Amino acid sequence: xxxxKINNAPAADEDILRQATGDExxxxxxxxxxxxxxxxxxxxxxxxxxxxxxxxxxWLLDFRLKAYRHWQTxxxxxxxxxxxxxxxxxxxxxxxxxxxxxPHSIDEVDPELLxxxxxxxxxxxxxxxxxxxxxxxVMDSVSVKTTHKEKLAELGIIxxxxxxxxxxxxxxxxxxxxxxxxYRDNFYAALNSAVFSDGSFVYIPKGVRCPMELxxxxxxxxxxxxxxxxxxxxxxxxxxxxxxxxxTAPMRDENQLHAAIVEIIVEDRAEVKYSTVxxxxxxxxxxxGGVYNFVTKRGLCRGDYSKLSWTQVETGSAITWKYPxxxxxxxGSTGEFYxxxxxxxxxxxxxxxxxxxxxxxxxxxxxxxxxxxxxSENSYRGLVKVAPTADGSxxxxxxxxxxxxxxxxxxTFPYVDIMNETAIVEHEATTSKISEExxxxxxxxxxxxxxxxxxxxxxxxxxxxxxxxxxxxVEAQRLLQVTLEGSVG
Amino acid sequence: xxxxxxxxxxxRDNRADVHSHSVELLNESRDDAYAFLQDKxxxxxxxxxxxxxxxxxxFSPDFGVNICRLNIPVDVAASFKCDVPNISTLLGxxxxxxxxxxxxxxxxxxxxxxxxSLSRAAKEQPEFVGRYLGKISPKDNVNVxxxxxxxxxxxxxxxxxxxxxxxxxxxxxxxxxxxxxxxVRRVVxxxxxxxxxxxxxxxxxxxxxxxxxxxxxxxxxxxxxxxxSICGIEESSNHTRRxxxxxVRQESGSNLYINSSSLQNGTTRNDFTIDIVGExxxxxxxGIAIADGEGTVDNNSNVNHLAPHSHSxxxxxxxxxxxxxxxxxxxxxxxxxxxxTEGYQSNSNxxxxxxxxxxxxxxxxxxxxxxxxxxxxxxxxxxxxxxxxMQQRGIxxxxxxxLLMQAFMSEVIDTIPVEGVKDRMRHLVxxxxxGDFMLCGECGSCK
Numbered sequence: 005x006x007x008x009k010i011n012n013a014p015a016a017d018e019d020i021l022r023q024a025t026g027d028e029x030x031x032x033x034x035x036x037x038x039x040x041x042x043x044x045x046x047x048x049x050x051x052x053x054x055x056x057x058x059x060x061x062x063w064l065l066d067f068r069l070k071a072y073r074h075w076q077t078x079x080x081x082x083x084x085x086x087x088x089x090x091x092x093x094x095x096x097x098x099x100x101x102x103x104x105x106x107p108h109s110i111d112e113v114d115p116e117l118l119x120x121x122x123x124x125x126x127x128x129x130x131x132x133x134x135x136x137x138x139x140x141x142v143m144d145s146v147s148v149k150t151t152h153k154e155k156l157a158e159l160g161i162i163x164x165x166x167x168x169x170x171x172x173x174x175x176x177x178x179x180x181x182x183x184x185x186x187y188r189d190n191f192y193a194a195l196n197s198a199v200f201s202d203g204s205f206v207y208i209p210k211g212v213r214c215p216m217e218l219x220x221x222x223x224x225x226x227x228x229x230x231x232x233x234x235x236x237x238x239x240x241x242x243x244x245x246x247x248x249x250x251x252t253a254p255m256r257d258e259n260q261l262h263a264a265i266v267e268i269i270v271e272d273r274a275e276v277k278y279s280t281v282x283x284x285x286x287x288x289x290x291x292x293g294g295v296y297n298f299v300t301k302r303g304l305c306r307g308d309y310s311k312l313s314w315t316q317v318e319t320g321s322a323i324t325w326k327y328p329x330x331x332x333x334x335x336g337s338t339g340e341f342y343x344x345x346x347x348x349x350x351x352x353x354x355x356x357x358x359x360x361x362x363x364x365x366x367x368x369x370x371x372x373x374x375x376x377x378x379x380s381e382n383s384y385r386g387l388v389k390v391a392p393t394a395d396g397s398x399x400x401x402x403x404x405x406x407x408x409x410x411x412x413x414x415x416t417f418p419y420v421d422i423m424n425e426t427a428i429v430e431h432e433a434t435t436s437k438i439s440e441e442x443x444x445x446x447x448x449x450x451x452x453x454x455x456x457x458x459x460x461x462x463x464x465x466x467x468x469x470x471x472x473x474x475x476x477x478v479e480a481q482r483l484l485q486v487t488l489e490g491s492v493g
Numbered sequence: 494x495x496x497x498x499x500x501x502x503x504x505r506d507n508r509a510d511v512h513s514h515s516v517e518l519l520n521e522s523r524d525d526a527y528a529f530l531q532d533k534x535x536x537x538x539x540x541x542x543x544x545x546x547x548x549x550x551x552f553s554p555d556f557g558v559n560i561c562r563l564n565i566p567v568d569v570a571a572s573f574k575c576d577v578p579n580i581s582t583l584l585g586x587x588x589x590x591x592x593x594x595x596x597x598x599x600x601x602x603x604x605x606x607x608x609x610s611l612s613r614a615a616k617e618q619p620e621f622v623g624r625y626l627g628k629i630s631p632k633d634n635v636n637v638x639x640x641x642x643x644x645x646x647x648x649x650x651x652x653x654x655x656x657x658x659x660x661x662x663x664x665x666x667x668x669x670x671x672x673x674x675x676x677v678r679r680v681v682x683x684x685x686x687x688x689x690x691x692x693x694x695x696x697x698x699x700x701x702x703x704x705x706x707x708x709x710x711x712x713x714x715x716x717x718x719x720x721x722s723i724c725g726i727e728e729s730s731n732h733t734r735r736x737x738x739x740x741v742r743q744e745s746g747s748n749l750y751i752n753s754s755s756l757q758n759g760t761t762r763n764d765f766t767i768d769i770v771g772e773x774x775x776x777x778x779x780g781i782a783i784a785d786g787e788g789t790v791d792n793n794s795n796v797n798h799l800a801p802h803s804h805s806x807x808x809x810x811x812x813x814x815x816x817x818x819x820x821x822x823x824x825x826x827x828x829x830x831x832x833x834t835e836g837y838q839s840n841s842n843x844x845x846x847x848x849x850x851x852x853x854x855x856x857x858x859x860x861x862x863x864x865x866x867x868x869x870x871x872x873x874x875x876x877x878x879x880x881x882x883m884q885q886r887g888i889x890x891x892x893x894x895x896l897l898m899q900a901f902m903s904e905v906i907d908t909i910p911v912e913g914v915k916d917r918m919r920h921l922v923x924x925x926x927x928g929d930f931m932l933c934g935e936c937g938s939c940k
Contacts, residue, residue: 083541085858392847407862410829416857419544420870423851425844428873431855437862 042099054099058167071187071197078191084354085383098199162207169205184267184304192263192298196232203233208243219248235266239274246277263298272307279472281480283320291350294322301328305337313340315471317480329358332366339368342468347380356386361394372403376412383415390427397427405435495534496553514562515645518615526641533635545820545852546762546791551734556675556706580913582663589676590646605653614649625683629712630740640710647679652688661691668698668705675706682713689720691911701730711739715747722750722910731759738764745771754781755790756925765794769803776805781905784817791820798831807838810905814845820852832863842872895926
């Protein structure tokens with residue numbers, strides 16, 4: 005009996021994996037609402053037009069133009085372990101906004117749009133306010149609605165779209181915009197700085213602990229557009245905030261570009277927790293369509309004993325190029341990075357983090373779990389850098405890869421640069437498939453192979469899932485299920 | 494202007510001299526290499542895979558090349574002090590790039606074993622040598638092409654079918670030149686089916702104040718069921734730059750051990766590219782680096798698993814002091830055609846000063862799910878508790894530090910398959926760590 009089971013196990017595995025990798029994208033609907041799109045192409049005039057449409061002050065237009073001029077001198081980066089088809093930056097429309105924008109209450113929001121968010125299951129509507137989240141939903145390029153604003157305002161917390169912030173709090177935005185991710189940083193950061201359309205702005209004043217999770221939902225809807233949002237989070241001394249970000253896009257044959265920037269500034273003893281569940285459309289089974297997700301995310305732990313924690317669950321996008329980073333400048337500051345990246349079919353992901361230790365006694369932890377299936381390519385790329393000033397700094401990195409098919413790739417590219425002799429840096433990585441022994445052990449105890457695979461994958465990703473806020477953990481768990489359906493119990 | 498241009502110009506202007514002072518077989522591929530190099534440049538700092546070492550800078554000074562094969566007087570006898578105690582070896586000396594066999598080698602070299610000058614071998618048996626020369630190193634590698642362009646001599650080692658060589662083969666490389674010089678060498682090692690041999694290399698610079706550049710390309714082919722171990726010790730000077738590229742091809746059932754130890758050097762860059770094309774192979778790649786002053790040691794490995802059921806293990810340890818810089822970039826590649834592969838990699842480093850730098854990048858590229866692969870890297874310093882414990886027991890701090898560093902290095906030394914070499918390495922590392930280490934030919938401690 006048991007022998008039969010062993011022999012059958014691999015075949016059963018294959019069935020499960022085939023089912024899993026055959027699962028279609030569930031968020032691929034298009035919302036039929038009027039959209040204001042500017043013509044395709046990029047030039048100084050387009051940059052001016054975007055700025056004008058948004059009624060921006062002169063300094064911001066200057067910032068955009070500087071970025072645009074710098075962008076023109078750059079070449080598309082090709083160092084990642086990715087095959088990126090050439091992108092024609094002139095065939096993209098750089099601004100698409102739902103026409104009826106800037107509503108003042110929930111009643112003014114386009115009902116079609118509300119339905120979209122209903123389908124996404126995000127708690128935008130008043131009835132869902134009970135779930136206790138403040139949501140800023142960004143559709144294509146414009147922030148549609150920010151809930152809970154009043155309640156947050158009582159505490160002095162600012163949570164609004166970045167275009168509102170430019171109007172209402174120009175000094176704050178001017179002070180922090182582009183200070184962590186300069187427009188000179190890289191190709192896509194320069195592009196975003198030139199054409200960014202909207203995004204969220206969060207400011208937590210001194211000593212305030214944000215009482216609820218702040219959340220943004222991003223969705224690309226219009227076809228032939230790119231989404232270039234920018235998020236800026238500032239946590240002043242002793243503040244705390246947990247911020248969530250989710251993304252979806254409709255199914256389209258052509259590739260859509262998403263090039264975002266997230267900047268976070270953490271002051272003395274403040275803490276920011278940034279969680280992402282990324283589920284952009286990944287293209288179909290043959291790799292047609294899907295979102296190119298080229299994102300620059302970086303936080304500056306400027307204050308002493310500050311803390312920044314990144315948690316990401318990456319299941320979508322045709323191509324992911326993303327390295328959420330921490331610059332640990334303040335003494336005793338802490339950086340964390342927890343990531344689960346799942347790729348299937350022909351998806352490609354090159355993702356990881358950078359931990360840059362500058363201050364004394366800074367600590368960082370990296371836990372990265374890659375799961376690759378189908379014919380996908382999943383790479384971890386991370387940098388740990390210890391500057392000569394970072395006495396007594398400490399890093400531990402653990403990055404594991406799980407292979408679910410014999411045609412996929414799982415790669416690890418860790419860079420470790422140490423310039424201080426008192427630093428302790430460790431890196432560990434393993435790559436393997438689910439072991440036959442573990443499956444057999446479960447089978448022996450009456451757990452069917454399907455459930456056993458689920459159990460093992462869940463357990464494998466648990467370390468990261470545990471770091472997600474409650475509401476998101478449920479969604480992330482569901483996403484993992486959708487992505488690897490059949491193999492997750 | 495890329496520094497490659499000066500070498501191209503040198504060749505263009507002296508083509509006739511180069512050809513007339515070399516053997517036909519080596520001349521054959523020069524013009525192809527010349528054409529290939531036309532629009533190329535050497536890798537520069539910051540390029541992927543060359544983060545910390547600029548080959549461009551390494552090659553850019555105006556080094557002389559001994560095209561006309563002038564005899565440079567050298568004290569060959571000094572090299573005999575490098576004899577490994579307790580074991581007798583078959584010794585050959587390479588002065589810059591010229592191979593000088595010793596009397597014992599000529600007398601005692603067993604049947605089925607060839608160790609001789611590459612140019613002599615190419616002259617006497619062009620067809621035989623041509624079967625191996627340039628067959629394992631890639632033609633589209635810029636440095637290999639540069640090596641091919643200016644190559645005039647080197648070493649040819651051939652272990653015949655089924656020959657189990659007991660005595661190790663030893664090559665002592667002596668760098669000696671009155672003026673800044675570049676030596677271009679090629680080492681071809683062929684192990685036929687079922688053969689086994691241990692090969693030792695050591696590098697010494699005798700003219701310690703002269704800038705010296707060594708460009709070495711190793712081509713090693715292991716036929717089925719052959720066992721080869723290669724141990725290299727580098728004890729040159731801080732004016733010596735070395736770019737060594739080792740290319741290996743392993744057939745089924747072969748077993749390879751490589752140790753590369755840099756104890757004293759200027760700028761060193763070693764590339765190891767090991768293609769495992771047969772099943773059931775074993776590969777061990779190990780190394781030690783002790784760098785201080787302004788030295789650089791940069792090891793780069795690519796272990797390519799192309800066939801099933803093979804096992805590879807990489808272990809590198811660095812001790813970086815002063816203003817020195819250490820770099821390690823390891824790679825394990827598992828092709829889709831290589832299920833049941835086990836590949837491991839480990840890199841541990843000690844930083845001993847505030848100005849020392851260490852860069853490490855252990856990489857895995859996996860295209861198959863039937864694998865077990867792992868890598869680990871750590872950088873830190875000596876355990877304070879261990880130091881305290883030893884001091885408590887009356888061991889002075891300096892001695893305690895040296896002991897702990899030795900213990901740290903011994904994990905690598907213990908893997909060396911030849912007992913005598915293992916002891917010698919331990920001795921050299923001890924000398925090096927306790928600070929009274931000099932060129933071993935001069936210190937007299939090796940007598």
